[in-house]
Structures are given as structure tokens and as C-alpha cells.
Amino acid sequence: MTEPMRVVLVDDEAPARSLLREYLAAHPDVQVVAECANGFEAVKRIGEQAPDLVFLDIQMPKLDGFEVLELLEPAPAVIFCTAYDEYALQAFEVHAVDYLLKPFGRERLADALERARERRALAAARVAGPAAVAGTPSAGELANAARGPGRYAERIVVRDGAQVHVIPVERIEYVEAQDDYVAIHEQGGAAAKSHLKHQPLAELAESLDPARFVRVHRSYLLNVERIARIELLAKDQRVAVLADGRQLPVSRSGHDRLKELLG
């Protein structure tokens, strides 16, 4: 292979990064193009560098490893490095190249690198662009699969250019479908912020706890805690009135779902 393999190291602990750097120095085909100490930095640098491979810690401040991946499109090839073995299954779900358990030795890292090289060669041989691979699941779908059944997101991550927003789900007032995007409206009255995220509403709805968020309409997902009342405008035409007076349409099936949840 003539092209060097460009890698990014992401770990919030400096010794862990220096260990990787030291191990990787023995592999002349590998070039470390960036080191990041947190998830925000990782999203930014990986977006800029488009590396061939990312060494990614899972437990990090602000954004964990899985959330970093969710914000990156296309998702880079990843080798997870963590002291926790309970995420191995999730790592498999997001198609990680490998999963290194700290502490690990040179040989184990060399094995993981070899896998990464094989995968890269395979991708290069498959001349088609990454987007052309039919049936490739989206980052959001992967994140849903990784979370596992019965568990729901506690926060939503949104990338806005170079900025990353982390929105705790309890702060979400409602979510509105806008073509291929969703507009996530935060609580906070007139000064309320809203964030655009490239994700279908159905997929976002799937990641949220159905006991807290109800699809009241084809285009609206509503935090039930924020509903002040439901008003009947005409036969089969209802609106949900929020605590701040805002009104959202409620479809007939949406009303059925609300009734089922609220009794």
C-alpha cells in the first residue's frame, strides 16, 4: 500500500493517547493526523481530516464515543479503546473494525490494525463510492440498534456546522418533521432554541421513550409533559395546547395514541 493510513486518536486521558502513539510508531504505514481529548474536538477534527481510521474511547466528557460516531457522516472506520467490556456488543452493531480492552499490548493493536488494512483494501476494491452501497444503515439507525431494545436516548446530539449541541431529552418540547430533517424545539418560551438535524422523524421517535414522547401527528412528536390540554376544534380535528400556549395539530391516530398513554 502506497497511501499511508491516516488515523485520529480520541481519548480524554493523555497517557492513553501517548501509548497509542508509541505503539503506532512501529507501523510506518500509519500516520497520526490528529489527537483529540474529547468528543467535541473529535467531531470537528475527524470532519476536517476524513481519516482512514479512528481510535475511539467510549467514556468521554460531553459526547461519548457512540455519539461522536452518530454525528459523523460518512462514519469513519473505528477501533474502540476502552476499559469497559460491556459495550462490545454495541461496538459490533456500529460495525467497528475492532474493540480493544485496556490495557492492551502491541500485538493486540497490530492485529486490530491488520483488520483495518484488510477492510480498507476491500473498500478500495469496491470501486463504488461509499454512498452507493445499497442498504447501508444510517448513523441514527446504528445508534438505535446499538442502544438495544427497551433503552432510550437520554440526550440528542445535533451537529450545526462546526458546533455540536447536546440536548437532554427532558428539555425537548416537541420535534417537527421538515422534509429530510427534523426541527428539535427546546423548552424556554420566546427565547427557545430549535435545532435542525438530518434524520427522519420516525427514526428519532424510535430512539425516544414512547412513554414520554408521542407522535401526535405525522409531522409532530410531542413531549407529553409539556401538554397543557387537548382542544376539540371541530369533529375529528384536535389541537394540543402546550404550556406556553403554542398549538400543535393532533391527528386521529395521534389522539388514539395519547389516550392510550394518558388513559
Added chain:
Amino acid sequence: MHPLLARPARLLGVVILAALFGVPLAWVLHVLTPRPWPAALLFAVPMQVAFAFIALSAWWVCRRHSVLEGISGRAVSAQLVAALQASAIWAAIGAPWSVLLVRTVPGYDLSRLDILRDLGVILLAGVPLYLLSAVAHYLYLSIEASHAAQRRVLETEVTAREAELRALRAQLNPHFLFNSLNSINALVGTDPEGARRMCEGLGDFLRRTLALGARDSVTLGEELALVERYLGIEQVRFGDRLRVERAVDPQATACQVPPLLLQPLVENAIKHGIQDLLEGGAVRIEARVEGAQLRVVVENPVDPEAPSRRGEGVGLANVRRRLEVFGARDAHLSSVLAGEKFRVTLLLPAIAGAGGTRD
């Protein structure tokens, strides 16, 4: 429900035993009013079986009037009244039974006076027989009570051991060990002397943890020394992100505390505070004596955007459990999230130790 009525096999035993009691009764009746043996048995055996069920009522009387803490006059009078009632009921059953036998069984010939004499015997026998049943029930209840007490003692012991094991296991958080080993692994290449120091620190920390964990009580000073070893190791991992502020009153360090309480609180502060913050922050450790109380505070900054924690987390729950294991009834553990600071306060009675040399 009466324990003898709960199982058919036991019930059958009661019926057979009662039937055997019918033999001496038949003999007494036979002696007082001579009659053929089969006739005496025909009357006495069913009567005794009927009485067995009447006598079982002693169970409820005995449970109501316990004698586990000594025999009271109330219990005695209650039992005497019950005995009189039992024998009256028995005699009330005996009268129609006797009449029925005279009318239907050929050869069962008793005069009215004979029947009355039989009923007199029944009335007299009923009282001691009931009291016998009451004594048996009291015996049964006291045996049951002592078994229950034994079981309770065993159960508390098992719970205490379990809690202790859980606490010790939680003490040696495997992820802390894995991450520390990874840091040592990293230092070996870049700073071999640092790697050696960290091996030494980790070994010292583990040894102290095991030694303190084996004792019933340690001084806060010893706990603080363990925390320093722990912080020394975490400092390598977190670098500048981990800062520590200490405000420890020398008087407080001599106080006796249950072992291995402080380090989990500090570990919690790092795990749920410092680790979530990009720039890290300062863990504050305070200890002082206020009157008769020792107050220990561990405070850490938290990321306001981190998902809100439900409950108080495993670390605090473990500390709470340890306090229970050590029977520290006067201890008080509370936590509060104020603004961007999370603060855990531990209040214990301030008992000055003998310098912590006891083992």
C-alpha cells in the same frame, strides 16, 4: 389457619390420636355405668374425635394470650374460661349423640339418669383435656418462636456478610484497575520512573484498602491517607483536569469512622463530576468536628448538560450500605445538587480514636 388443619396427613393423625383417647373415656363410662364394651366405645370414640376439633381452638386462644414473656393472670383466666366453654360445647354435642344412639342402636340401653351421668363425666373431663391441649399448643408456639428467632439471626448475619462482600467488591472497581494498568503501560515507554512510581502507588493503595477493610473501625486520618494514594493514581490519568482542595481540621483526623467510606465518595466525585467536564475541576474534601459531630464533605463540579442522574448512584448506595453493615445508626449521609456543584455530606458521631493503631 391452624397448622394441623393445613395438611390432610396431619389432620388424619389428629383423628387417630383422638380416637385412641376414646378408649380410656369408654373405660371410665363403663366403670361408672356398666354397659357392653362396644356400646361404650361407640359413644366415646366419636365424642373424642369431636373434642379434638374443639380443643384445636386453643391455638387461637394461645396465640392471643402469649406466655413467651411469662405467664400472666390474664392468660390463665382466658384459658380457664375457654376450657369451660369447650367442655360445655362438648357436653352439648354429647346429649343429642347419646339420645340418637339409644334410639337407633339395638342393645344400647341407657336410662335418662345414665345419660346425665355420662354428660357429667364429659363436662368434668372436658376441662383438663382442653388445658392439656392448651399446654401442647404453648409448647408448639414457643418452639416455633425460637426457630423463627434463630432464622432471623441467621438472616441478618447473611445480609450483613453480603453487604460487606458487595462493598468490598465495589471498593476495588475493576475499571479503575484496568485504566490504571493502561496508564502504567503508557508510562513504561515514555517515563519508566513514573511507571515504577505508579506501580508502587497502586500496590500501596490496594494493600491499604485490604488492610482497612479488614477492620471494624479506623481513623479518618487513615481514610484520608488512602484517599491520597487513590488521588495520586487518578492524577496520572487525568493530569491537569483533576485538582484537589483540602480543608481538613487536625482534630477531625483522630476521629473513629467505619473503614472505606471516604475513598468511594472521592471516586464518585471523579467519575460523575471531573470525568464529564472538558476542563475538569476541583474535588473539595472537608472534614471538621462540630460539637459532638464529625462532618465530612466531598464536593465536585458537575456538567449541567450531562443527563440528570436518577437516584443517587451505585457509589453512594454502597457507602450507605457500609454504614448499615457497621451499624452506624447515628450516621447521616446526604447529597445535594446545588447549581453546578454536587455535594455529599457525611455526619458521624465524633469519637476520638486511639491513634488508629488498634487492629
